[in-house]
Amino acid sequence: MACNIDNESKKHIKKRYLTFTIITVISLVLPFIKVNGNHIFLLNFGEKQLNLLFTSFDMQELYLMPFILILMFLGIFFMTTLGGRVWCGWSCPQTIFRVIYRDLLQTKLLNLRKSTKNKQAETKKGMYLQKTIAIILWSILAFIAASDFIWYFVPPETYFKFLQDPANHTVFIGFLAGITIFLIYDVIMLKENFCVYICPYARVQSVMFDENTIQPIYSEKRGGKIYDEHGKKLWSKPPGEDDDCTGCEACVRVCPTHIDIRKGMQLECINCLECADACVPVMAKFGKESLIQWTSANAEENNTKTQYIRFRTVAYGVALTLAFIGLMYMGSTKEHMLLNINRTSELYKIKDEGKTVQNVYTFLFQNTDSKDHEYYFEVDNKDIKIAKPKKPFKLRARKKEKKVVILKTTKMLIDTDRKDTPIPITIKAYATDAKDKIVVFRHTVFFYPSKKVLEKYRK
Ligand code: SF4
Numbered sequence: 231m232a233c234n235i236d237n238e239s240k241k242h243i244k245k246r247y248l249t250f251t252i253i254t255v256i257s258l259v260l261p262f263i264k265v266n267g268n269h270i271f272l273l274n275f276g277e278k279q280l281n282l283l284f285t286s287f288d289m290q291e292l293y294l295m296p297f298i299l300i301l302m303f304l305g306i307f308f309m310t311t312l313g314g315r316v317w318c319g320w321s322c323p324q325t326i327f328r329v330i331y332r333d334l335l336q337t338k339l340l341n342l343r344k345s346t347k348n349k350q351a352e353t354k355k356g357m358y359l360q361k362t363i364a365i366i367l368w369s370i371l372a373f374i375a376a377s378d379f380i381w382y383f384v385p386p387e388t389y390f391k392f393l394q395d396p397a398n399h400t401v402f403i404g405f406l407a408g409i410t411i412f413l414i415y416d417v418i419m420l421k422e423n424f425c426v427y428i429c430p431y432a433r434v435q436s437v438m439f440d441e442n443t444i445q446p447i448y449s450e451k452r453g454g455k456i457y458d459e460h461g462k463k464l465w466s467k468p469p470g471e472d473d474d475c476t477g478c479e480a481c482v483r484v485c486p487t488h489i490d491i492r493k494g495m496q497l498e499c500i501n502c503l504e505c506a507d508a509c510v511p512v513m514a515k516f517g518k519e520s521l522i523q524w525t526s527a528n529a530e531e532n533n534t535k536t537q538y539i540r541f542r543t544v545a546y547g548v549a550l551t552l553a554f555i556g557l558m559y560m561g562s563t564k565e566h567m568l569l570n571i572n573r574t575s576e577l578y579k580i581k582d583e584g585k586t587v588q589n590v591y592t593f594l595f596q597n598t599d600s601k602d603h604e605y606y607f608e609v610d611n612k613d614i615k616i617a618k619p620k621k622p623f624k625l626r627a628r629k630k631e632k633k634v635v636i637l638k639t640t641k642m643l644i645d646t647d648r649k650d651t652p653i654p655i656t657i658k659a660y661a662t663d664a665k666d667k668i669v670v671f672r673h674t675v676f677f678y679p680s681k682k683v684l685e686k687y688r689k
C-alpha cells in the first residue's frame with residue numbers, strides 16, 4: 231500500500247523526468263548525426279544553407295521556410311488546445327534547466343535546500359562553498375546548453391574549429407558567450423519569473439484554451455472552496471464537513487511558480503503537476519485520490535472523461551497534416567543544382583562577315599548536392615551551338631560558379647527585314663555523372679538580327 235502511494239505521488243514527476251531525459255539526449259545527439267553530409271536540421275547562415283531531414287537546401291530554396299514556420303505555429307496551437315501549457319512543464323528548456331539547477335544540483339547534490347517538496351523556501355543560510363559549486367556546475371552546463379543551441383546554426387565540426395581559433399571568430403565567440411551568460415543569469419537569478427513575466431508564450435496561450443483543454447484542476451466539489459470569486463483567500467482549510475482539503479498546503483509549497491492551484495487556472499501555472507503529486511499522500515490517508523487532477527474543466531464539472539477529439543483539435547490536426555505533406559512534397563521536388571541565366575546588355579555579336587551570330591550569357595551554376603559533380607548543358611535548337619565553354623567543368627559540393635556562355639549560329643534562323651527577333655530556347659543543364667537525377671531546364675532567348683543589319687556585314 232505504502233509503495234503504491236509512493237509510486238502514485240511520483241506519477242507525473244517520473245514521467246516528466248523521463249521526458250526531460252529523452253529531450254536532452256535527443257537535442258544533444260541530433261546535431262552530430264549526418265546522412266550524406268547533411269543534418270536533420272541546420273540553418274547555417276555562414277554557408278547560406280538549410281539542412282532539413284538530411285537534405286541540403288540553398289538559401290535560394292528557402293520556399294520551405296514558410297512551411298516550417300506554419301508547422302511550428304500550428305503545432306503550438308494544436309498542442310496548447312489539447313494539452314494546455316504541457317510544453318512549459320514537460321518540454322521547455324527553461325523548466326528542464328530549473329529542475330537541474332534547483333532540484334538536482336541545489337537540493338539532491340549539494341543539500342542547499344531541504345527538499346524538492348518545498349520550492350517556496352530559499353536556500354539554507356551560509357554554505358557558501360556549496361553555493362559557489364552550484365554556480366560553477368551550472369555555468370559548465372549552461373556553456374554546454376549554449377553550444378547545443380548553436381550547433382543547430384553552426385555545425386559541430388565548424389563549431390570546434392572556430393573554438394580553437396577565437397581571435398578570428400569574434401562574432402561566434404560573442405554569441406556563444408552571450409547565450410551562456412544569459413542562461414547563467416536566467417536560471418540562477420530570473421528563475422520562474424521568466425515564465426511568469428517574460429515568456430511570450432505564457433501571455434498568448436490562454437486564448438487557445440477551451441473548456442476541454444487538459445490542465446491541473448483542483449476539485450472544489452470535493453475539496454471545498456478556498457478563494458472567493460474575487461480571488462480573496464477565505465481560509466486555508468475549508469470549514470465544511472464534507473470538504474476534503476486538509477489545508478496542509480503541500481500543493482502550494484511544491485509549486486515552482488509560487489501559486490495556489492486552489493484559486494483556479496492561473497497564467498503562472500506551467501502544468502508541471504507537482505501539486506497533483508503532492509496531494510496524493512495527503513488524500514491517501516483518507517483513502518481518496520488527489521484533489522488536483524490533470525483533467526479538463528468540462529470533465530471535472532460533469533464527471534465525464536476529457537474530450538480529446540473535438541472540432542478545434544481535429545481542425546488543427548488536419549491543418550498540421552496538410553502542412554507536413556506540403557513540406558514533404560516541396561522537399562522532394564528539390565533541385566540538386568541551380569542555374570540562373572542572365573544575358574549581357576549587348577543583344578548579339580556578328581562575326582565572319584555576317585555568317586556567324588553570337589549571343590553572350592552569364593550562367594550561374596550552383597551545386598546544391600553534397601557531392602562534387604561535373605556539369606554541362608545543351609540547347610534545344612539544333613541550329614544553335616555552344617561556342618563557350620567547350621567542355622564540361624567540375625563544381626565542388628555546395629559551391630557556385632559563374633560561366634560566360636557564348637551560343638552561336640551559322641544558319642539563317644529568321645529572314646526578316648523588320649527587326650531583331652528573340653528566338654525562345656530551352657537550356658538543359660545537367661551533371662554529366664548523374665544525368666537522370668541532376669538536371670534542370672531554363673528558358674531564355676537567342677537574339678537574331680534583321681536581314682538589314684546582317685547585310686551591312688556582308689560584302
Ligand atoms: S495538498 Fe491537497 S489537501 Fe493539501 S492543501 Fe493542497 S489540495 Fe488541500
Ligand code: SF4
Nearest residue numbers: 485499500502503505
Ligand atoms: S499550480 Fe501545480 S501545475 Fe501549476 S505550476 Fe504550480 S505546481 Fe505546477
